[in-house]
Amino acid sequence: MTTTPQAIRRASPRTNRAAARPEPAAPLLPSPEPVRLLDEAGRRVSPECAVRDYPEPPTETLRELYRRMVIGRRFDVQATALTKQGRLAVYPSSRGQEACQVSGVMAVRPTDWVFPTYRESVALVSRGIDPVEVLTLLRGDWHCGYDPAAWRTAPQCTPLATQTVHAAGLAYGEAHQGRDTVALVFIGDGATSEGDFHEGVNFAAVFRAPVVFFVQNNRYAISVPLSRQTAAPTLAYKGVGYGIASEQVDGNDPVAVLAVLANAVEHARSGHGPFLVEAHTYRLEPHTNADDASRYRSMDEVETWLGRDPIARLETYLRGAGALDDAAVDAVAAEAEAYAADLRTRMNADPVVDPLSLFDHVYAQPTPQLLEQRAQVRAELAAAEEGEA
Amino acid sequence: MTTTPQAIRRASPRTNRAAARPEPAAPLLPSPEPVRLLDEAGRRVSPECAVRDYPEPPTETLRELYRRMVIGRRFDVQATALTKQGRLAVYPSSRGQEACQVSGVMAVRPTDWVFPTYRESVALVSRGIDPVEVLTLLRGDWHCGYDPAAWRTAPQCTPLATQTVHAAGLAYGEAHQGRDTVALVFIGDGATSEGDFHEGVNFAAVFRAPVVFFVQNNRYAISVPLSRQTAAPTLAYKGVGYGIASEQVDGNDPVAVLAVLANAVEHARSGHGPFLVEAHTYRLEPHTNADDASRYRSMDEVETWLGRDPIARLETYLRGAGALDDAAVDAVAAEAEAYAADLRTRMNADPVVDPLSLFDHVYAQPTPQLLEQRAQVRAELAAAEEGEA
Amino acid sequence: MTATAGKVTMAKALNAALRDSLAADERVIVFGEDVGQLGGVFRITDGLLADFGDKRCFDTPLAEAGIVGFAVGLAMSGLRPVVEMQFDAFAYPAFEQITSHVAKLRNRTRGQLSVPIVIRVPYAGGIGGVEHHCDSSEAYYAHTPGLKVVMPATVADAYSLLREAIADPDPVVFMEPKKLYFASEEVTLPATMPGFGRAVVRRPGRDATLVTYGAAVPVALEAAEAARDEGWDLEVIDLRTIVPFDDETVTASVRRTGRCVVIQEAQGFAGVGAEIAARVQERCFHSLHAPVLRVAGLDIPYPAPKLEHIHLPGVDRILDAVARLQWDDQPDPTWVAA
Amino acid sequence: MTATAGKVTMAKALNAALRDSLAADERVIVFGEDVGQLGGVFRITDGLLADFGDKRCFDTPLAEAGIVGFAVGLAMSGLRPVVEMQFDAFAYPAFEQITSHVAKLRNRTRGQLSVPIVIRVPYAGGIGGVEHHCDSSEAYYAHTPGLKVVMPATVADAYSLLREAIADPDPVVFMEPKKLYFASEEVTLPATMPGFGRAVVRRPGRDATLVTYGAAVPVALEAAEAARDEGWDLEVIDLRTIVPFDDETVTASVRRTGRCVVIQEAQGFAGVGAEIAARVQERCFHSLHAPVLRVAGLDIPYPAPKLEHIHLPGVDRILDAVARLQWDDQPDPTWVAA
Numbered sequence A, B: 001m002t003t004t005p006q007a008i009r010r011a012s013p014r015t016n017r018a019a020a021r022p023e024p025a026a027p028l029l030p031s032p033e034p035v036r037l038l039d040e041a042g043r044r045v046s047p048e049c050a051v052r053d054y055p056e057p058p059t060e061t062l063r064e065l066y067r068r069m070v071i072g073r074r075f076d077v078q079a080t081a082l083t084k085q086g087r088l089a090v091y092p093s094s095r096g097q098e099a100c101q102v103s104g105v106m107a108v109r110p111t112d113w114v115f116p117t118y119r120e121s122v123a124l125v126s127r128g129i130d131p132v133e134v135l136t137l138l139r140g141d142w143h144c145g146y147d148p149a150a151w152r153t154a155p156q157c158t159p160l161a162t163q164t165v166h167a168a169g170l171a172y173g174e175a176h177q178g179r180d181t182v183a184l185v186f187i188g189d190g191a192t193s194e195g196d197f198h199e200g201v202n203f204a205a206v207f208r209a210p211v212v213f214f215v216q217n218n219r220y221a222i223s224v225p226l227s228r229q230t231a232a233p234t235l236a237y238k239g240v241g242y243g244i245a246s247e248q249v250d251g252n253d254p255v256a257v258l259a260v261l262a263n264a265v266e267h268a269r270s271g272h273g274p275f276l277v278e279a280h281t282y283r284l285e286p287h288t289n290a291d292d293a294s295r296y297r298s299m300d301e302v303e304t305w306l307g308r309d310p311i312a313r314l315e316t317y318l319r320g321a322g323a324l325d326d327a328a329v330d331a332v333a334a335e336a337e338a339y340a341a342d343l344r345t346r347m348n349a350d351p352v353v354d355p356l357s358l359f360d361h362v363y364a365q366p367t368p369q370l371l372e373q374r375a376q377v378r379a380e381l382a383a384a385e386e387g388e389a
Numbered sequence C, D: 001m002t003a004t005a006g007k008v009t010m011a012k013a014l015n016a017a018l019r020d021s022l023a024a025d026e027r028v029i030v031f032g033e034d035v036g037q038l039g040g041v042f043r044i045t046d047g048l049l050a051d052f053g054d055k056r057c058f059d060t061p062l063a064e065a066g067i068v069g070f071a072v073g074l075a076m077s078g079l080r081p082v083v084e085m086q087f088d089a090f091a092y093p094a095f096e097q098i099t100s101h102v103a104k105l106r107n108r109t110r111g112q113l114s115v116p117i118v119i120r121v122p123y124a125g126g127i128g129g130v131e132h133h134c135d136s137s138e139a140y141y142a143h144t145p146g147l148k149v150v151m152p153a154t155v156a157d158a159y160s161l162l163r164e165a166i167a168d169p170d171p172v173v174f175m176e177p178k179k180l181y182f183a184s185e186e187v188t189l190p191a192t193m194p195g196f197g198r199a200v201v202r203r204p205g206r207d208a209t210l211v212t213y214g215a216a217v218p219v220a221l222e223a224a225e226a227a228r229d230e231g232w233d234l235e236v237i238d239l240r241t242i243v244p245f246d247d248e249t250v251t252a253s254v255r256r257t258g259r260c261v262v263i264q265e266a267q268g269f270a271g272v273g274a275e276i277a278a279r280v281q282e283r284c285f286h287s288l289h290a291p292v293l294r295v296a297g298l299d300i301p302y303p304a305p306k307l308e309h310i311h312l313p314g315v316d317r318i319l320d321a322v323a324r325l326q327w328d329d330q331p332d333p334t335w336v337a338a
């Protein structure tokens, strides 16, 4: 597998920005129906029939989107397999949500910041982060396996919605220092009910911070259905209450997701304030491998959504447009296989974590109290070693 | 002063409910301009010119509204004076907001629940609660001076927005037990930024709990202007994000405030879910007597709002309608004076609070640990008495 | 009433307690995240929705302040809410509602309003959980006047104390040791164990007293067993409730043994173990042959699964502390050196 | 640099520290509720907006989790946020952001991200404040690994410790004793006092050690003065920072005096005083002539103004505790009776 950070950065859809320049004043309410550029069969919806028009991303970008979605899914399937082998403590799959995962990171620049949740592993590998580093948290070695500063990607966030406020602060801080960084926040449908979602969006709005809040509405929060999160027509309608632009999009239409996000990012970057995007999608797997989804949803429902596969849809479209052929598809598949094989091998290693490192990063310098505890643990370890010897 | 709970309960605007029956499905967005039934000069806005039509409350109700506003203002002025005499630790005035304070409690039944903030003293006396009991908190005797269960009025809430969630729970709980209670929550503009506002409104919406969220937007949160709370067109626009009905109203137009609230209460009671009402108003006094408002707003601004006095406006209207004459105005003024005089006298007393009562209501029964501490305090008090003797 | 006998897990006992409370008192109402259809991520509420309907057991939006605040309102309307926080750290968003309202409402209103809410908090580690899923947060609650803090360690207590918590007129933070959820014991339910404020001597002993609670109880018992090989006969006290606290049982034991080690899983600094050590030396000073020592989690954020065994107070660390109780009348070199 | 000499209030010293930090480091940024135009409800930020502009000092929406979370993001962008929580209890909405993010971010990322945030918390009572305005919440923070907890009691310390807090690479919860805001001292600013983790002996003495911090320091000093009449020569230690903790100074003193009373204003149960008492008896057991006693606030919600004097540890309650330090070698009847 050869997805280097450089390769992915190169493919960032800069070319797309000019085309996507939005009206300065966005409409008060989102489109009444999710924006869709491809229909379920993968055919281009004609602009006249579209609920709202968005420029289509360049074909090269869409080919790259396809490539990363295929690799992302292969990674995801591999990670799920690793839980079965006991190599991962837990894994929250995003199978079915690849259009969102990959478009999210492709819509921003490498210098922008991404704020992922626990579910964004595919987004992270798509951003170019080493999959082993992405899985460090879930293997249980340490909390965050990658360097957030180098990757301009916050640690995966578990306390729901708390990252929205961080993103607002980061974006404002960057602007404060004269940089045109955008912050893209991933968040789930369920997490929009948390107070921190409200506070994060509101801070971004009041300070006109360049943040894109990207809600992957996959219809469930573990077992809790969307109807228990909101009585709103849909989550995108929350934007107006903060005075920010918002949009809803078919989250299984990769072309539409990327187009809508590119517009949102451009809107934010060019000083029009934050943007709320809701993508309607579905997680095909249980919440995590530890979850039993059969308790709260039917196989029929899952089947229906299997039929809306974002990868198949984009493949059909690109083939139809002559931008993809069997050879290209096979090449991507092979690349994905190699990626997964490499990951499997490397996940066989079981890195040793130094117990004394527990004391290293509680503070910049350990307190005297921590030094005492460190000495005690060191003595215990020495005693245990002696006992074994 | 003769405002007994019974008197005020009797005056509850039951008669008004049938007239105010709302369309079952309220519009998605609030009226684009604040609803107004009286213009600034106290003339009736003709229904054709109204941004949205609301039935006018019966004249008898408006006379009672006038009476309570006058008494409420007199109470408020008296309370401010008591701070100067050192009889109150602190007092947050609502002078200028009487249309909201009084309409809020008149729009609900005695059996409904009211959730006030620290600013709602005028609302509380208007509900019939003994003003001395209302001021217990601010005199520093104990935290809540009235019986919340008997008055179906929660203790005045200081931690911002936290009461919104209580109201949602109360309203749901009442419905759960087959009662048609409505909960009316007072909240300030600033407090809408807190996460709890979001969670409270959302819980009420998802559970279709009969709650009216009544935002008194007085343009400041202590010194922080509205522009630092929200970038929304106005706070009422937040309703759509929760899928609930909302409205904005001229908060210094008593007739409009009562009409809009009566509609909102009826909407909630008849099972259409919560309702968000924003009243645009202004606090004429500083945040509390301890505040120095000259640091953050101009006297000009205050002057402008003095010209929009809700009491004068209603008086003009009622006089014009032949529903109020000099004699009636004088009678109300005299009643208000008597009320204030009685309050002054009774606030001269300095009730002794038993120190040992500190241990009485931490738990239903004090823990052994508290009994130990109680014994210690008792011994200290005895020793101190001996020392004095 | 669920009559159960034989091997029962703590999870099952908690489920039975909820079930029996729901059946016994129609004011009881159970809600939280995933407690309905799913039966809770630990299945503590399994089947309650099916058996009692969605007015008695239901899911809420994902908002913990909302859940606790909603419970406050429900309690004001006369109900008896039992809410689940999905994991320890996910109760923190509710902290203001808990400290400023739940804990204080009775006091603020001189008893005219009360808040008989049970807040169930699955807590502590030892389950290989990732970050934010393993905090031991009891000290935050124990330090907050107005809350009762209940920490069962056995299956029978889990049942009995939860029933009592739901019937109690005061708000109760009910801390459930996750790693013991699926440990089972021979018990007959319904079981009635000693009430709030009564500690229990889980193992009598003569030489020193181990005072502990919740998740650490089985570890302390194991240590006491292991200590036999060293010739120490250790008494193990399970506090069961932190608030109210059973000074009597603890004091009587330490006065008899003259030595005491306090064990908790939470990070040590300013934890409940500090309170216990402070109380014990206040009350038993003249009986003590050695300082009261503490064995606690390290003062670090809860570590990743691979290193949690280093963080957690284990048998060896407890025995080390016992060994330092100046059996040979030599002052402890650890502190003398300082 | 503000050069000030003569009588200075703590409020003024804190203002000067913010001012000097803003001038010295352009990454410093001050925000919160009412800190701009109004200068803060206690005027601690008075004039900063006018002098440094609204990019360096500004008001935010009323949302404490938002304020702290926003600070986390700003810190990630390279800035050094100093935020004000308006009052102690109004920091509780930010509890999740503080415990799960501020305290842990460095640890979670193995030091690749740090969060040099200062969270200023005006705390404690004695000012006739109504409910929710007088909590002493330091134990919640001190129990949370990853936070430094700083508690100045003097004007010079207020200045010096706040400067140090802002320069510190770690997050600091900076607790400001409200009732001392307008107490003044002769000082020359800028002042540089001992750093984090250094306690100071405010009054030397031979007979017993009073260990205290923050709002309780002046009360302890007053008690020590009054104790002279009883013939007791008391040493008073001001801890200044709770985390890190200065074991050395405390231990040395108690080993010398053989007696110790710990004083805090917060409710006692599982408070910081418990930690101090537990540490002192661990480390000084063989020097102690009496148990370490604690004088703390009562275990009740902070009372209304009229009764706060009963709640607060005053001179008499401290002297009572000192009297119980077994000067005549009789065990303390309080506990013997139990």
Ligand SMILES: Cc1ncc(C[n+]2csc(CCOP(=O)(O)OP(=O)(O)O)c2C)c(N)n1
Residues within 6 Å of the ligand: A119, A158, A159, A160, A187, A188, A189, A190, A191, A192, A218, A220, A221, A222, A287, C033, C062, C064, C086, C090, C093
């Ligand atoms: C504050 C908080 N409460 C509860 C949880 C437990 N939890 C983890 S994921 C989850 C569901 C989140 O659903 P959603 O936001 O829709 O995202 P999804 O998992 O569907 O991607 C819950 C309740 C948490 N992580 N944080």
Ligand SMILES: Cc1ncc(C[n+]2csc(CCOP(=O)(O)OP(=O)(O)O)c2C)c(N)n1
Residues within 6 Å of the ligand: B119, B158, B159, B160, B187, B188, B189, B190, B191, B192, B218, B220, B221, B222, B287, D033, D062, D064, D086, D090, D093
């Ligand atoms: C959680 C919380 N944060 C801060 C405060 C301090 N505080 C008291 S009133 C107030 C302003 C509230 O403004 P608004 O909601 O507009 O109501 P108003 O006072 O204008 O009626 C603030 C910040 C508080 N009481 N609670």
Ligand SMILES: [Mg+2]
Residues within 6 Å of the ligand: A188, A189, A190, A216, A217, A218, A219, A220, A221, A222
């Ligand atoms: Mg979801």
Ligand SMILES: [Mg+2]
Residues within 6 Å of the ligand: B188, B189, B190, B216, B217, B218, B219, B220, B221, B222
């Ligand atoms: Mg206001």
